[in-house]
Amino acid sequence: MPYKDPEVARQKARERYLAKREQILANCKKYYATHKEQQKANTRKWLDAHPGKTNEYSAKWRAKHPEENRARILNYKIKQRELIFDHYGRLCACCGETRIEFLSIDHVKGGGNKHRRDAKLTNSTDLYLWIIRHGFPDDFRVLCYNCNCSLGFFGYCPHNKEPEYGIEPAC
């Protein structure tokens, strides 16, 4: 029976889909396994014929689901971080801090700012992606934000050296 209200029709179609979802997905999977190349070619053809369309769909989805979008981005960022610290270790090389929220990546030989500028890395996730893409080079190590900042600003960390800054002589 056709539904007059398109919103109701959409809702009913969705219910029908959800009721058979498992079966539909299994069939799709089976079909894809035997028609892989054909499917890929079809997708490519569609993408070529509709430039920018997927971006448009993504933008619409993001606008409609701001909460879920934020959660996905956060999840993605956390996953990148996990990969990085799985490789370089979960321990500040200076003070031994192990809480992952405090840890950051340090350029062992310095030049972090230049590297960020040259590779156009605007935030830590960019840096993590760069490191992953370049096969986890040995030029990086783990420092907590405190030690990393102190080394960056003052060239030393007070964990290893008497502070030279901010201490007034007692007399």
Ligand SMILES: [Zn+2]
């Ligand atoms: Zn530290």
Ligand SMILES: [Zn+2]
């Ligand atoms: Zn330190």
